[in-house]
Amino acid sequence: MHTTRLEAFSDGVIAIIITIMVLELHAPEAATLEALRPLFPMFLAYVMSFIYLGIYWNNHHHLFHATDHLDGRVLWANLHLLFWLSLVPFSTAWLSETHFAAVPTALYGALLLCSGVAYFLLVRAIVAHSDSNHDVREAIGSDYKGKLSIFLYVLGVIVSFWDERVAIGIYALVALMWLLPDQRIEKKLGHRH
Numbered sequence: 351m352h353t354t355r356l357e358a359f360s361d362g363v364i365a366i367i368i369t370i371m372v373l374e375l376h377a378p379e380a381a382t383l384e385a386l387r388p389l390f391p392m393f394l395a396y397v398m399s400f401i402y403l404g405i406y407w408n409n410h411h412h413l414f415h416a417t418d419h420l421d422g423r424v425l426w427a428n429l430h431l432l433f434w435l436s437l438v439p440f441s442t443a444w445l446s447e448t449h450f451a452a453v454p455t456a457l458y459g460a461l462l463l464c465s466g467v468a469y470f471l472l473v474r475a476i477v478a479h480s481d482s483n484h485d486v487r488e489a490i491g492s493d494y495k496g497k498l499s500i501f502l503y504v505l506g507v508i509v510s511f512w513d514e515r516v517a518i519g520i521y522a523l524v525a526l527m528w529l530l531p532d533q534r535i536e537k538k539l540g541h542r543h
Contacts, residue, residue: 367436367438393446459510459520460503503521
């Protein structure tokens with residue numbers, strides 16, 4: 351089975367998630383810059399979530415561009431990832447409406463953790479699919495960056511109960527780590543692009 355339909359479906363779901371998120375941003379009634387101030391936490395949460403969704407979309411694209419074949423296990427692993435990503439608008443709204451309070455910050459981190467684990471499992475499902483995806487297996491290697499991300503998400507969730515700003519900083523650090531597409535795949539499979 352080829353990856354075209356799965357990629358198109360995933361692209362559509364991520365586009366809908368981003369659309370739902372942006373619909374949560376409401377314009378102020380007053381026509382002053384001061385009226386924007388209360389919206390700042392919502393805008394920050396939106397920017398961080400948009401960046402995360404962009405990271406997943408970008409790396410998902412590169413991963414499946416390098417994948418030759420998939421099976422039912424890969425399809426379910428992909429749906430598992432999309433499930434967690436579909437909760438981003440809810441957690442983003444709660445995070446921003448509570449001005450980054452401890453519990454919503456922890457929940458946001460838990461959602462990032464679940465999404466990270468789901469992506470890790472998706473990669474593992476692709477790698478396990480026969481020898482047809484051996485290039486992906488070699489490119490991913492021990493997946494140090496993926497494992498470090500999961501550790502940092504757990505750390506961020508724990509830290510959020512002591513200092514929400516540090517937790518948000520940890521989540522932002524993980525995003526910075528992944529901002530560029532997965533270079534391991536780019537380097538290994540550059541001849542396909």
